[in-house]
Amino acid sequence: KKNRQNELYILDCLAYFMVFMAACCFVTLLFENVPYGRYSTSKYGFPVNAKVAWFIQELPAFLVPFSLLVWTSSARTSLLPNQLLIAMYFCHYVQRALIYPFLIRGGKPTPFVSFALAFVFCVYNGYMQIRYLSHYAVYPAHWFTHPCFITGSVLWFTGWLVNVHSDHILRNLRQPGESGYKIPTGGMFEYVSGANFLGEITEWVGFALAGHSVHSAAFAVFTAVVLASRAVAHHKWYLAKFENYPKQRKALIPFLF
DSSP states (O other): OHHHHHHHHHHHHHHHHHHHHHHHHHHHTTTOOOSSGGGOOGGGOSEEOHHHHHHHHHHHHHHHHHHHHHHSOOTTTTSHHHHHHHHHHHHHHIIIIIIHHHHOOSOOOEEHHHHHHHHHHHHHHHHHHHHHHHHTOOOOTTGGGSHHHHHHHHHHHHHHHHHHHHHHHHHTSSOTTOOSOOOOOSGGGGTBTTHHHHHHHHHHHHHHHHHOSHHHHHHHHHHHHHHHHHHHHHHHHHHHHOTTOOTTOBSSSTTTO
C-alpha cells in the first residue's frame, strides 16, 4: 500500500511539474517560436527528416501506455469510465503516431532539439496519463453519465474531428510537385488560422473535463500554451505573407482571438 501511495505522489508531482513547465514555456514562447516546420532553424541542432521525426517522437506516447496496460497488472482498467478515458487517449495517439507521420507530404525537417524534447514529453505524459488511469483513478460508478464526463467527451470528439479534418486540409493544399505556402480554406480554417491547433486543444480540454484529475488538466494546460503560441505565430506569418489573407479570420478562437 505504501508503494502505491508513493507512486501516486510521484504521478501528482509529475502533473504539477508539467504545469510549472507550461508556465516556463508561456514566458519563453513570448520571445521565441517553437522551432519546427516553417520556424525551423539550425541553431537548435541538426535537421531530422519530418516523417522520421514525427514517427519516432510520437511513438512513445503509444508504446509506453500500451506496455503499461499489457505488462503490468492494471487494477482499474476493468471499470468503464477508466476504459473510456484510456480509449480517448489511444484514439488520438494511434492516429498521431501510427497514421499521421506516413501521410506527411514533404514537410520541413525538424531540428534535433525540438525532436528530442517532443520525444521526452511523449514518454513523460504517456506514462503519467495511463499509469494514473489504469492504476489509481477512482470515479463514481455512473461517472460516464455525469454532465462533466458527457460534456468532456463531446468536446474531445469534436476536437478530434476538427484536428484530423484540419490536417487533411493542410496536406492537400499543394498539388503533387508544387511547393510554397498557400492559404488554407474550408472547415474551421474559415474562422481561425490555427484550426488544427484549436482541434487538439479542444480535445485535451474535453479529456481533462471528463478525466477530472490534475494529470489530465496539466496535459490540457501544457497543450494549450504550446499550441496557442503556435497558432498566434502562424496567424502573424500568414498576415505578413499574404496581402489577400482573410481579415475576419482570427488566430485561434473564432470571432474572438
